[in-house]
Amino acid sequence: MSHTTAGKDKLIARVRRIKGQIEGLERALQAERPCAEILRQLASVRGAMNGLTAEVMEDHLRGHVLDAETPAARRQGGEEMIDIIRTYLK
Structure with a gap:
């Protein structure tokens, strides 16, 4: 069994949180929020x-x-x- 199958629920929950962060970033851009706020959200998504x-x-x-x-x-x-790793570090 693949490790992604064994921990699927936990991984999907993390992906959904990231999806919410991305959607929040999109809303902030649409609302023309200050760049510092956008940068903080980008840093959070990246993290x-x-x-x-x-x-x-x-x-x-x-x-x-x-x-x-x-x-x-x-x-x-x-x-x-x-x-x-090679792909990730490009």
């Missing part, structure tokens, strides 16, 4: 996304690298993580 990303990355490492059943599965999980 929430980084936290979610870190959680899923950690779960991936634990489930598909540290606790992998075979050396081949461990290698595949590690290679996937390398690709993800």
